[in-house]
Amino acid sequence: MxxxxxxxxxxxxxxxxxxxxxxxxxxxxxxxxxxxxxxxxxxxxxxxxxxxxxxxxxxxxxxxxxxxxxxxxxxxxxxxxxxxxxxxxxxxxxxxxxxxxxxxxxxxxxxxxxxxxxxxxxxxxxxxxxxxxxxxxxxxxxxxxxxxxxxxxxxxxxxxxxxxxxxxxxxxxxxxxxxxxxxxxxxxxxxxxxxxxxxxxxxxxxxxxxxxxxxxxxxxxxxxxxxxxxxxxxxxxxxxxxxxxxxxxxxxxxxxxxxxxxxxxxxxxxxxxxxxxxxxxxxxxxxxxxTGGHWWGVGPGAHSHVGGVRWWNVKHPAAYAERLAQGLSPAAGREVLDPFTRRFERIMLELRLVDGLDLEVLDPDGRAAAHAAASEGLLEPAALRDGRAVLTLRGRLLADGVARDLVPTGESLAGQA
Structure with missing residues (x-):
């Protein structure tokens, strides 16, 4: 943490x-x-x-x-x-x-x-x-x-x-x-x-x-x-x-x-x-x-995520224990993720995996960017033809940049969960 x-x-x-x-x-x-x-x-x-x-x-x-x-x-x-x-x-x-x-x-x-x-x-x-x-x-x-x-x-x-x-x-x-x-x-x-x-x-x-x-x-x-x-x-x-x-x-x-x-x-x-x-x-x-699962983080400074809400506990063990002894949550703060942020994080995280990212997650600009990345040797062409964005070895070295290019615009995600 x-x-x-x-x-x-x-x-x-x-x-x-x-x-x-x-x-x-x-x-x-x-x-x-x-x-x-x-x-x-x-x-x-x-x-x-x-x-x-x-x-x-x-x-x-x-x-x-x-x-x-x-x-x-x-x-x-x-x-x-x-x-x-x-x-x-x-x-x-x-x-x-x-x-x-x-x-x-x-x-x-x-x-x-x-x-x-x-x-x-x-x-x-x-x-x-x-x-x-x-x-x-x-x-x-x-x-x-x-x-x-x-x-x-x-x-x-x-x-x-x-x-x-x-x-x-x-x-x-x-x-x-x-x-x-x-x-x-x-x-x-x-x-x-x-x-x-x-x-x-x-x-x-x-x-x-x-x-x-x-x-x-x-x-x-x-x-x-x-x-x-x-x-x-x-x-x-x-x-x-x-x-x-x-x-x-x-x-x-x-x-x-x-x-x-x-x-x-x-x-x-x-x-x-x-x-x-x-x-x-x-x-x-x-x-x-x-892959976007739910988890509860226990302990000082631990982070949690459930259903698009992310929160984090107070850092010091003494403050953590005191809150719980009083029957209070040890959470120091939280954020409710908007649809754009949830989609952005899904792209950033799933693209790191060998199974890659379903192209249906992307908007048209993102899919076009995926084809451009494949032409540059960053994504596997065969996987792209099967509807998934999978990083090549070179793509793994540049993964964050590849993911940012695939991220849809905020406007295209309006109203999506």
Whole structure:
């Protein structure tokens, strides 16, 4: 969760949603995201809404020990706000921060609250993120016993000097061993997160990270370009000239390198930054985001979306816990998306997927732009003939620009949902 929140409009203290939003429940999958805002240390590149123990101090309600109780209160609030509609949860994703700084029993309590209030779909995907140094085979076995089906490790790099620039605390081989431990604990689905473009990382360094990740045997790999966020220690070091700013051409080369290496190893892209061994190994929670599903975000700074209404919680764990203790929604603000914005976001998100975007979503100008993009090698011509806009490899490198060219005008969307 980003450390800054949008402006938006005030959210009702009760958390209630417009009838129009509630009326869309049941039409699309529903998931729950749980943000655990605690970290042992803060990485130099991180701009997420996270806190170390020293930063939180003794603020009431900000303790790791009381976090699960506050999160469970919000899950119960979510059930009241969303009413009695049958809404089985198809995916739960616990992110952070470092969720595995909490005991497995606390994470299990949160998951049981979701089950008690909403029910889990029979094949629900239940993921937790984990820093490699925050788990061992015993804790992973406990998480599996509590109902988690998938674990995602923040590997980032296999090179010590790259991890040092990122200020990651684990040793280069630890994430690889974590995959083995997760398999032994009974996890069938394991992801490794990688970052490319770190200052000082060479093509050989990136290849070593890709090779190490593949050798660990995950069924899913995520690879993200390093983004230098204002306010981070990394941004300050670059501003002082201690480190160079990541180069866009280098980032493009690293992405192509990732695509070639991962595809050779049997992992296929299904979203610009994500590769899986089979369709069944794709992250269903993230697919829910990319395909316009509904989700409730639990935790400080967490974002939610239901039926075209998006809202976000207060950032600080103490303020979050205090509101819930008073029976109030922790939402800090919200926005009701207009038809143009909803269509714009659908185009931007679905175009990122290997299945692409249905051309019927576009207006005539957008369809003409799609044909122009195909002629420039940005969209697959065969898919276009089948009525879908699917990015080529070159198109993936320029995805945001391609999507903007396809966006219909506000006037053409007047009155559309």
């Amino acid at each position: 980003p450390s800054t929140l949008p402006d938006g409009e005030p959210a009702p203290p009760s958390g209630e949603l417009p009838a129009s939003a509630l009326g869309e429940l049941g039409e699309r999958p529903f998931g729950i995201y749980v943000h655990v805002p605690f970290c042992a240390t803060r990485c130099g590149y991180c701009d997420f809404n996270t806190y170390t123990a020293a930063e939180l101090g003794s603020a009431p309600g900000a303790s790791r020990a009381t976090y699960a109780d506050a999160a469970i209160r919000e899950i119960r609030l979510a059930r009241r706000v969303l009413g009695g509609v049958d809404l089985p949860v198809v995916s739960v994703f616990v992110g952070g921060g470092t969720p595995t700084l909490l005991p497995p029993t606390d994470l299990g309590r949160i998951l049981r609250a979701v089950q008690d209030e909403f029910g889990l779909a029979p094949d629900a995907e239940v993921t937790t993120e984990a820093n490699p140094e925050s788990v061992d085979e015993r804790s992973l076995t406990a998480l599996r016993a509590h109902g988690f089906t998938r674990v995602s490790f923040g590997m980032q790099s296999a090179r010590p000097h790259v991890l040092a620039v990122l200020e990651r605390q684990h040793t280069p081989g630890r994430a690889v061993r974590c995959v083995e431990e997760a398999r032994s604990a009974g996890f069938d689905h394991v992801n490794l997160d990688l970052i490319y473009g770190t200052p000082g990382e060479s093509a050989d360094d990136w290849q070593a990270s890709l090779d190490a990740a593949i050798g660990a045997g995950p069924d899913h790999v995520s690879a993200y370009a390093l983004i230098v966020e204002e306010g981070t220690r990394l941004a300050a070091r670059i501003r002082r000239g201690e480190l160079p700013m990541p180069d866009d051409d280098v980032l493009a080369d690293r992405y192509v390198q990732a695509e070639e290496t991962l595809s050779r190893a049997g992992l296929s892209w299904y979203e610009i930054s994500n590769w899986a061994r089979s369709p069944g190994d794709r992250c269903r929670h993230n697919l829910l985001y990319w």
